Amino acid sequence: MMQGRREAKKSYVLFSSTFFFFYICFxxxxxxxxxxxxxxxxxxxxxxxxxxxxxxxxxxxxxxxxxxxxxxxxxxxxxxxxxxxxxxxxxxxxxxxxxxxxxxxxxxxxxxxxxxxxxxxxxxxxxxxxxxxxxxxxxxxxxxxxxxxxxxxxxxxxxxxxxxxxxxxxxxxxxxxxxxxxxxxxxxxxxxxxxxxxxxxxxxxxxxxxxxxxxxxxxxxxQPKPISITLNSSQNKSSDGGTKNRKIAVVFGVSLTCVCLLIIGFGFLLWWRRRHNKQVLFFDINEQNKEEICLGNLRRFSFKELQSATSNFSSKNLVGKGGFGNVYKGCLHDGSIIAVKRLKDINNGGGEIQFQTELEMISLAVHRNLLRLYGFCTTSSERLLVYPYMSNGSVASRLKAKPVLDWGTRKRIALGAGRGALEFGKAANQRGAILDWVKKLQQEKKLEQIVDKDLKSNYDRIEVEEMVQVALLCTQYLPIHRPKMSEVVRMLEGDGLVEKWEASSQRAETNRSYSKPNEFSSSERYSDLTDDSSVLVQAMELSGPR
Missing domain, CATH: 3.80.10.10 (Ribonuclease Inhibitor)
Structure with a gap:
């Protein structure tokens, strides 16, 4: 039986080779x-x-x-x-x-x-x-x-x-x-x-x-058409009749041909449009800064890739609008569902370097209550951010959607929001501890502990003290007390720093002298008012339709 299979296989190979040779030659x-x-x-x-x-x-x-x-x-x-x-x-x-x-x-x-x-x-x-x-x-x-x-x-x-x-x-x-x-x-x-x-x-x-x-x-x-000479009237009549019949036949044939061509052309147009809609030809915008940006695990997408994923940023895939740009739902070639944020007004954003800096800041914001940045795309005229797509939508959309959420679900949402706020509060307290540490070193004249030890004594102590003073002025709790950027530049150049620092120190001393035990300072009352207002708004939203 095995020998029969081998013979059949040899015959098949021989036939295929012969057919292929015949096809090539003839x-x-x-x-x-x-x-x-x-x-x-x-x-x-x-x-x-x-x-x-x-x-x-x-x-x-x-x-x-x-x-x-x-x-x-x-x-x-x-x-x-x-x-x-x-x-x-x-x-x-x-x-x-x-x-x-x-x-x-x-x-x-x-x-x-x-x-x-x-x-x-x-x-x-x-x-x-x-x-x-x-x-x-x-x-x-x-x-x-x-x-x-x-x-x-x-x-x-x-x-x-x-x-x-x-x-x-x-x-x-x-x-x-x-x-x-x-x-x-x-x-x-x-x-x-x-x-x-x-x-x-x-x-x-x-x-x-x-x-x-x-x-x-x-x-x-x-060139004129040849002139036909007729011999008698009967021939002339028959010639006229034949010419008329030929004209009718030609007109009918031409009309039928035109109708067929129109039908074929219309069918081809429908086929082309359907094929064009399915397979849209995209282009890559000229990417002047093609070098790779090392931002941890962030993936750099090409504009063509995101354009294809969102069907050329079709309005059908638009899932949100914001002050910084529109958000589109997209699907990558591997089936991954993404959300693409197409930023607007990029000409006012400081260019490529500023965008890279913002990417670094966003990539460092890793928290279980924050949506992780998946990737980005940058060209000479486009800035795009890529996030995982959240199919459940936002909290606001769920609260206002039909059917109305029951009270138990709303309570769980409130508890989750509270835990998230608590996590962010802990992180803020840690950042505040660093600020208090710098203030203490400045008051105790121990700023050398801030300077990198590898510098040893190769730095100007006065300049370090001035820079720390500017930094502390810029991190005051109330924004109204912080200097403007133009003032920061002048202070770094040595103009107006002493007056600004004395005014800040005097204001802090006045606040301490008027504050009583077990009472909050003005900044704390301001913070509490802000927090209470936001909590009040969230509570009103969670309470359901009014």
């Missing part, structure tokens, strides 16, 4: 595209064209000579079989010359290089393109004569070489191109006679040696 269109050295001849031709052109905007930068298939290149259109059908790079400021290797693109049907700065001759090899239907080389700087080989392109229907510097005569062979429907040779330096039978629509104005005044009858126009 069916695969790419086999006809390779030279003896295994290189795609259309790639070689296009690279030859690129090498002779000057591309200031880099529209041809993805033309790679090592590529196997040019169909993914810019400005190139291919057939379903993978052959190059169209070369179109109009209005791209291209200069240089047009390489003769264009003649090797034997499947080419369209050449659109108008509105550029290409110089030199139009290559004669362009006449080798037997499938060519459209050529537009207008508004360039081509010189020399019009190639007579263009008449070899028997399928050519549309030819524009106007607004160049072409010279010589108009090739008489162009008059034999019965399939040519449009020809524009205007505004060159052509000379000689105009062939009697050019395209159905032609224009040779602007050539001083052919149309010096522009009023000559052979300068432009539409």
């Amino acid at each position: 069916l695969s269109p790419s086999s006809a595209e390779l030279t003896d050295k295994g290189v795609n001849f259309e790639v070689l031709a296009l690279i030859g064209i690129k090498s002779s052109l000057v591309d200031p905007h880099g529209v041809l930068k993805n033309w790679d000579d090592t590529a196997v298939d040019p169909c993914s290149w810019n400005m190139i259109t291919c057939s379903p079989d993978g052959f190059v059908l169209s070369l179109g790079a109009p209005s791209q400021s291209l200069s240089g010359t047009l390489s003769s290797s264009i003649g090797n693109l034997t499947n080419l049907q369209t050449v659109l290089l108008q509105n550029n700065y290409i110089t030199g001759h139009i290559p004669h090899e362009i006449g080798k393109l037997m499938k060519l239907k459209t050529i537009d080389l207008s508004t360039n700087n081509f010189t020399g004569q019009i190639p007579f080989t263009l008449s070899h392109s028997t399928n050519l229907q549309y030819l524009r070489v106007n607004n160049n510097s072409l010279t010589g005569t108009i090739p008489s062979s162009l008059a034999n191109m019965t399939q040519l429907t449009f020809l524009d040779l205007s505004y060159n330096n052509l000379s000689g006679p105009v062939p009697r039978s050019l395209a159905k629509t032609f224009n040779v104005m602007g050539n001083p040696q052919i149309c010096p005044t522009g009023t000559e009858k052979d300068c432009n126009g539409t």
Whole structure:
């Protein structure tokens, strides 16, 4: 049985190999595209064209000579079989010359290089393109004569070489191109006679040696239709009837074709919009400061990543608005649900350094009652903060939502808020202990204990004392007693510090002399009033609808 399986496997492998070889040799269109050295001849031709052109905007930068298939290149259109059908790079400021290797693109049907700065001759090899239907080389700087080989392109229907510097005569062979429907040779330096039978629509104005005044009858126009001569009235009637029937058939066919095209176009538009909405193409805003910021475990997101996660910051994902910006719900590629805060007025925020400083401060605020910062994004024009998404919403939204919360739930919320406030109060007391320690060292003239011991005696004691005094003034409990930033700058420069410090010391002494035992100071009463007010508001919210 095992031997039978092995034989079957060998037969399958042999059949697959034979089929693959047959496909490569006879069916695969790419086999006809390779030279003896295994290189795609259309790639070689296009690279030859690129090498002779000057591309200031880099529209041809993805033309790679090592590529196997040019169909993914810019400005190139291919057939379903993978052959190059169209070369179109109009209005791209291209200069240089047009390489003769264009003649090797034997499947080419369209050449659109108008509105550029290409110089030199139009290559004669362009006449080798037997499938060519459209050529537009207008508004360039081509010189020399019009190639007579263009008449070899028997399928050519549309030819524009106007607004160049072409010279010589108009090739008489162009008059034999019965399939040519449009020809524009205007505004060159052509000379000689105009062939009697050019395209159905032609224009040779602007050539001083052919149309010096522009009023000559052979300068432009539409060729008249052939006149049919009838022999008798019966033939005339039958001819008129046949012509009328043909006109009706043509009108009906054209109308039906237009309706079908409209239906197809409308269907394609619906498909494209649906596909575009599902797969939105995002972009990265130029990130001038690309260096990594070391902020612990914070993750740096790209703008494109957050843009994709929030569906381009769609209003459907908007979950909150605040004074600093809007908050959007987002979903990362790994399925993580996030909340993205898009900050506004970033031009007034102090720039990149200020934003990094704020990030450091936020990242240090780690507490079980605080929402942890997950990551950030910074570009030249965007500042975004990324948090974990809280699906239960805020306390305020839950208190006001339907159904109404029962009293037991509201009590648990109040207890949780109280425990959180208690935790923050403990942290504030610890910070206050540091402030009291510095005040004590300042009063006891022991500020050397604040200075880093590694400095030893390499510091100015007077300057340290002045800086500590400024710091203590800036940390007074009541904001009204704290100096303004302009005053801080002047005090650090040695102006007004003595007066400010004496006023502060005198105010503190006055408060101590008027305060009585078992009574709170004014700052304590102020603090208690603030705390009582906030607790009162929270209690009113917790009590439910009124």
